[in-house]
Amino acid sequence: MDTPVINVAVFGAAGRMGRQVCDAVQRADGMRVVARIDVDDDPKAALAAGASVAVDFTNPDVVLANLEFCVGNGIHAVVGTSGFTPDRVARVQGWLAEHPSTGVLVAPNFSLGAVLMMKFAAQAAPLFESVEIIELHHPDKADAPSGTAQRTAELVAEARARAGSAAFPDATAHDADHHRGGTVQGVPVHSVRLCGLVAHQEVLLGAPGETLTIRHDSLDRVSFMPGVVLGVRRVAQHPGLTVGLEHYLDEHE
Amino acid sequence: MDTPVINVAVFGAAGRMGRQVCDAVQRADGMRVVARIDVDDDPKAALAAGASVAVDFTNPDVVLANLEFCVGNGIHAVVGTSGFTPDRVARVQGWLAEHPSTGVLVAPNFSLGAVLMMKFAAQAAPLFESVEIIELHHPDKADAPSGTAQRTAELVAEARARAGSAAFPDATAHDADHHRGGTVQGVPVHSVRLCGLVAHQEVLLGAPGETLTIRHDSLDRVSFMPGVVLGVRRVAQHPGLTVGLEHYLDEHE
Amino acid sequence: MDTPVINVAVFGAAGRMGRQVCDAVQRADGMRVVARIDVDDDPKAALAAGASVAVDFTNPDVVLANLEFCVGNGIHAVVGTSGFTPDRVARVQGWLAEHPSTGVLVAPNFSLGAVLMMKFAAQAAPLFESVEIIELHHPDKADAPSGTAQRTAELVAEARARAGSAAFPDATAHDADHHRGGTVQGVPVHSVRLCGLVAHQEVLLGAPGETLTIRHDSLDRVSFMPGVVLGVRRVAQHPGLTVGLEHYLDEHE
Amino acid sequence: MDTPVINVAVFGAAGRMGRQVCDAVQRADGMRVVARIDVDDDPKAALAAGASVAVDFTNPDVVLANLEFCVGNGIHAVVGTSGFTPDRVARVQGWLAEHPSTGVLVAPNFSLGAVLMMKFAAQAAPLFESVEIIELHHPDKADAPSGTAQRTAELVAEARARAGSAAFPDATAHDADHHRGGTVQGVPVHSVRLCGLVAHQEVLLGAPGETLTIRHDSLDRVSFMPGVVLGVRRVAQHPGLTVGLEHYLDEHE
Known part of the structure; x- marks a missing residue:
């Protein structure tokens, strides 16, 4: 049987x-x-070219306009651009409500390694007493914590809430200078910024007498490509908004 | 509703x-x-005491006699003793064939962390081009590789065979002194023996531009207890022979 | 030649x-x-027994009284008790000024591995653009950061100041919840508290294209004993106050 | 005072x-x-251009001819090309015997991080009971172990021999498939080959109750450049053959 070829528009192509x-x-x-389609091009070029799927790796300033155009014209979208606050998510969901057969995938990370790290962390989290996250990046990064660490912590917190897990043990009484770092939904996340690093994350899980550590090292953006291609291939079968590539992974495992 | 209390006999209790x-x-x-029940005690004490489940942490010399007695008397068994060669497994299966409602769990590792490491490694293995295992133990260990590493490698090999994964890339042309180590079903396994270590294992998975590492550190046998208790609780619902605690884990995840 | 046996009093012996x-x-x-000598015993027992060296592993409430007694009576002291603020250090130095031939060693850590980690970190620090410290401990610990991490950061900062090293690169612009953690003399130190851990520390050093990581894992207090014995053997040759076992190590390397 | 500019010829410049x-x-x-100077160029170009130092990153087939020419003409040489067997070292020393004021630096690794790792490993080795090395590289590497691992193991073995250290404890009785890997002068060295990796090495040192791990990650050849420049600057002050950049490091530490 012939599967029709998927026509793809790439925003931020340069x-x-x-x-x-x-x-x-x-x-x-x-x-x-x-x-x-690049920064000075008209998004309508995607429509004129007959694209059924758009991929967007642009920046927070223009991604929403691109998405509004795509959803409004029934073009599915695979989005790697960052900055999706709850407000922005709500706006995308609003547009999708009027085009319920269109699919949008917003993924903070397209690396299969990162997605598996998040999935495994969430599965293991209720079986351990403690969970902490360390994310390590090059020192040019503006945000702390990273989007992947933020998302991992949310998934860990949700899994523990569902399982009725207890609060993490922590007897810290003196920490005047925030060495214990910040938390995301109660999960400690530490951000390291070091020359020579690229993008790395460790999830540490601990129980009496043992620890389980899941570490992801991303050295090159080429690692995102299998995940982007997977997203393009499957976005049409996932109408509505999907946040996180992990929801596309389940089907073939 | 009242669940009846499970009566447990412990072989190797001292x-x-x-x-x-x-x-x-x-x-x-x-x-x-x-x-x-200890080394000089009569296994029949288990029967006399009304045990419905036996736990065996003895040694390879006596475990088979204990198991033959238990299976022959309909006592379910949870076994942490090592040395289960294919021959020994076949003998246990022979006894169970005549007592089909009795369950035996033989687990090379009762740590939930170790079991999750194995399960995650097997899930991830078909999505990466390379997989290698490093197991690290105290220098008093007699066997290389460890039972857990052996089992992990088998699970990785089976998952890749099912998925039709390609052979691992490896251009090694000169390795006169076996620095590349040994393989288990094609999966490289390296054994480190170091003073100051207890029991540790890393599974390294690699694809272009990224690696995923799953590490388990076991510092104290107390980490095995949640797994043993889980085994005791569930063995009666798993008639026949089960090798590996991971098969008991699936039900509550 | 006969070396006289060193007579040792142990404070906190129980x-x-x-x-x-x-x-x-x-x-x-x-x-x-x-x-x-234990909590209810009279420190004078050390003198009566002819001790020339005292070892003190007590607590911050009593260690100063013990030290005042020892220094006042010419007994050298090897101290592993924590809580030596600059104030306390100044008081000990005041007592020693009147007994200039007596030696006191205050060491935040007696493990040779920890001491080497600190020494190597200080040596390497000026050759890298970035340095960060992660210390990881069991969740019963009251202080963040650990004394060893505090001391390591100080040594790193001093070595970089002497070498005229530049400030660490860090483009962090958004970090509302302190995920970047706290600093000690400008060196970032992250404190992880996890069930299943004992006492661990990593020093990460980064330059363009490479990182060097020095990690110490301490699983058992038995690792402190070679350092305590070394301190007892050498304290008499180091009159005055010495902070840190590293100053005793140089002589035999 | 003006320091004259160093004129440098680069072999393998393309x-x-x-x-x-x-x-x-x-x-x-x-x-x-x-x-x-590239593969088809005449080495005499170095002489004609007035070079006082040559840098050679070529290949084992041509490096010896380049070196013979340089030493014969009093040009100091900084060499990163691999393949220096004892035979080859002896030949270079023969040429240098006739030109005693000329310096040659042959370094298996020009990364300061790698050189420090080796130096620290040698310093720490006599203070621990166990030492093992794990080197991890991309799967296109032809040799196992790596040159850096080989050199590290030699330095560890020499330091322990000088200190009169005991043999490593190892109770391995069953290891039919070489999982314990190979040794270099008695030091175990394990070689991992994994897609997604670049060039990494861990030196593990263990004593009762503690371990010290020194890890170097090299992600980009740019990390070699500070070491090459250091070599060019100092080679003239080190007449004769020097193997290993660590011998140039001592002077400024």
Whole structure:
């Protein structure tokens, strides 16, 4: 049986990620790039070229306009741009409510390694007494914690809440200078910024007498491409908004 | 509704593991120790005391006789003793064939952390191009590799075979002194023996641009107790032979 | 040539550390325990027993009185008790000024591994652009950061100041919840508290294209004993106050 | 006082390392590239251009001819090319015997991080009961173990021999498939080959109750450049053959 080829528009096609996305989509079976849209180009080019799926690696300033256009025209979207606050998520959901058959995937991380780390962390979290997250990045990063660490902590907190897990033990009485770091929904997240690093994260889980550590090291954006291609391939079967590539992974495991 | 209390016989009750098992069973809800059987005691004491489940942390020389007695008398068994070669497994299966409602759990590792490490490694293995295992133990250990590493490698190999994964890339052309170590079903396993260590294992998974590492550190046998208690609680619902605690974990996740 | 045996008084002899110190001193060549002094005992017993060196693993409430007594009577002291603020250090130095031939060693950590970690971190610090410290302990610990992490950060900061090193690069612009943690003399120190851990520390050093990580894992207080014995053996040759076992290490390397 | 500029010839100037060396030398104070010599060029170009120092990142087939030419003409040489067997070292020493004021630095690794790892490992080795090395590289590497691991093991073995250290404890009785890996001068070295990795090494040191781990991660050849520039600057002050950049480091620490 012939599967029709998926026509893909790439927003931010001239950026570092965009160029790799174009290459990866061209090389993947069953899909092709029909529009490369950059900062000064008109988003309508995606429609004119017959794209059924758009990939967006742009920036927080323009991604919402791109998404409004795509959803309004029934183009599914795979989005790697950061900055999706609850407000922004709500706006996207509003647009999708009027186009219920269109799918949007917003993923803080397209690396399969990172997605598995998050999934495993959530599965293991209720079986351990303690969970902490350390994320380590190059010192040019503006945000602490990273989006992946934020998301991991949320998944851990949700899994523990569902299981009725107790609060983490912590006898800290003196910590005047915040060495214990910050928390995300109660889960401690430590942010390290070090020259020579790229993007790394450790999830530490502890119980009496043992610890389980899940670590992801991302050295090159090329690691995102299998996840982007997977997103393009499956976004049409997931109408509405999906946050996190992990929801696309379940089907083939 | 009242669940009847599970009566437990502990073989090897005076050993280091056996004493901890007795404590853990006594402390757990819904079970109690009714027989503590040591090296010179008669296994029949288990029967006389009305045990429905036996826990065996003895040694390879006596475990088979204990198991033959238990299976022959319809006592379910949870076994942490090592040395279960295919021959020995076949003998246990032979006894169970005649007592099909009796359950035997043989687990190379009762730590939930170790079991999750194995399960996650098997799930992730088909999504990466390379997998290697490093196990690290105190220098008094007689066997290389460890039972847990052996089992992890088997699970990784089986998962990759099912998924039709390619062979691992490896351009090694010069390795006169076996620095690449040994393999278990094609999966490289490296054994480190270091003063100051207890029992540790890392599973390294690699794809272009990223690696995922799952590490388990076991510092104290107390980490085995939640797994032993789980085994005692569930063995009666798993007639026949089960190898590996992971098969008992699936039901509550 | 005969070296006279060193007579040792152990303050806190009934505590967990004290008992191990007694054992280690008794087993070491050229020294013996002559007084075991506990919470209700009179410190004068050290003098009466002819001790030339005292070892103190007590608590911040009594250690100063013990030290004043020892220094006042010319007994050298090896101190593992915590809580030596600059104020307290100044008081000890005041007593020593009147007894200039007496030696006092105050060490936040007697493990040779920890001491080497600190020494190596200080040596390497000026050759890298970034340095951060992660210390990881069991969740019963009251202080963050640990004394060892505090001391490591100070040594790193001093080495960089001497070398005229630049400030660490860090573009963090958004960190509302202190995920970047606290600093000690400008060096970031992150404190993790996790069930299943004992006492661990990592020093991460980064330069373009590479990182160097020095990690110490301490699983058992037995690791302190070689350092305590070394301190007892050498304290008499180091009159005045010495803070940190590293100053005793240089001579034999 | 004016220090004369160092004139540098780069052999293998068109290779990946060679191009970076040219850039780094041009950017460094007090030195400049006067000859870029590639595979088909005549080595005499170095002499004609007035080079006082040559840098060689070529391959084992041509490096010896380059070195014979340089030493014969009084040009100091900084060599990163691999393959220096004892035979080859002896030949270089033979040429240097006739030109005793000429310096040659052969370094298996120019990364300061790697050199410090080796130096620290050698310093710490006599203070621990166990030492093992794990080196981890991309799967395109032909040799196991790596040159850096080989050199680290030699330095560890020499330091322990000088200190009269005991043999490593190891109770391994069953290891039919070489899981314990190979040894270099008695020091176990394990070689991991994993997609997604670049060049990494861990030195594990263990004593009762504690371990010290020194890990180096090299992600980009740019990390070699500070070491190459240091070599160029100092080679003239080190007549004869020097193997290992660590011997150049001592002077400023």
